[in-house]
Amino acid sequence: MSKLSEAIASFCEKYALLNKSAVVAENIVKKPVFGCQDCGQCVLSHDAFTCPMRCPKQIRNGPCGGTREKGFCEVYPDRRCIWWLINERSKKMGRQGKLRKYHIPVDRRLERTSAWLNMFAGRILPMDLGKELKEVELIKKDPPPMR
Numbered sequence: 001m002s003k004l005s006e007a008i009a010s011f012c013e014k015y016a017l018l019n020k021s022a023v024v025a026e027n028i029v030k031k032p033v034f035g036c037q038d039c040g041q042c043v044l045s046h047d048a049f050t051c052p053m054r055c056p057k058q059i060r061n062g063p064c065g066g067t068r069e070k071g072f073c074e075v076y077p078d079r080r081c082i083w084w085l086i087n088e089r090s091k092k093m094g095r096q097g098k099l100r101k102y103h104i105p106v107d108r109r110l111e112r113t114s115a116w117l118n119m120f121a122g123r124i125l126p127m128d129l130g131k132e133l134k135e136v137e138l139i140k141k142d143p144p145p146m147r
């Protein structure tokens with residue numbers, strides 16, 4: 001991101017109330033709309049706006065290999081595999097190119113932090129709203145301070 005967005009993130013993270021407000025605002029929007037699981041490192045814009053953390057194995061780079069016939073989940077046979085849904089939706093939205101992105105393993109230290117602030121701080125990938133995959137180099141940064 002930019003120096004300005006980093007300054008905004010660091011200002012908000014300094015104050016518990018601002019920090020908490022960012023998490024609450026994000027949950028209000030993302031939980032009902034996307035079934036957000038609060039991982040703090042959002043990849044919705046790469047995965048056809050379908051949260052991969054709803055997979056019972058929380059796999060972020062494609063299905064586990066146990067997917068049943070017609071795209072049903074190995075763990076919950078009555079549900080569709082989340083990666084089946086991501087693939088179907090990506091096809092419909094013309095965003096299949098985004099699925100070529102390899103996502104690093106989940107950093108559990110970011111759970112229940114604001115992905116918006118993490119994005120502003122440059123800790124996680126920026127939102128990528130275009131249809132083509134944009135490769136971004138991330139510089140390794142510390143997690144936000146504990147609250």
Ligand code: SF4
Pocket residue numbers: 030034035036037038039040041042043044051052053115
């Ligand atoms: S990828 Fe993470 S932050 Fe984004 S919607 Fe899913 S759990 Fe929430």
